[in-house]
Amino acid sequence: MSIQSINSxxxxxxxxxxIIEGPVVSEVDVETPFGTVTxxxxTRSVKELxxxxxxxxxxxxxATEVSIAKL
Structure with a gap:
C-alpha cells in the first residue's frame, strides 16, 4: 500500500x-530528523500495520489545538 496524497x-x-504495547492501546515512538514523535x-492497529x-x-x-506556555 502506498499513499498517493494526503491533506495533512x-x-x-x-x-x-x-513500541510500548498495552492490552488496548500502545505507544509508538517514531524517530524523525526533527526528534521523537510519540x-x-x-494495539490492534499496531498488529494490523x-x-x-x-x-x-x-x-x-x-491537530485542532496547539497550546503555548511562556518559559
Whole structure:
C-alpha cells in the first residue's frame, strides 16, 4: 500500500524506535530528523500495520489545538 496524497501538512518520515504495547492501546515512538514523535494508537492497529522497531513510517499530525506556555 502506498499513499498517493494526503491533506495533512504536518508529516514526519521516520523509523519506529520503540513500541510500548498495552492490552488496548500502545505507544509508538517514531524517530524523525526533527526528534521523537510519540503516537498512541490501538494495539490492534499496531498488529494490523505490522509495526516493529526499524520499520519506516510516516507520522501524520492533525491537530485542532496547539497550546503555548511562556518559559
Amino acid at each position: 501538512r504536518n508529516q514526519f518520515r521516520g523509523k519506529v524506535r520503540e 503516537s498512541v494508537i490501538t 505490522d509495526l516493529k522497531p526499524g520499520v519506516e513510517v510516516l507520522a501524520v499530525v492533525k
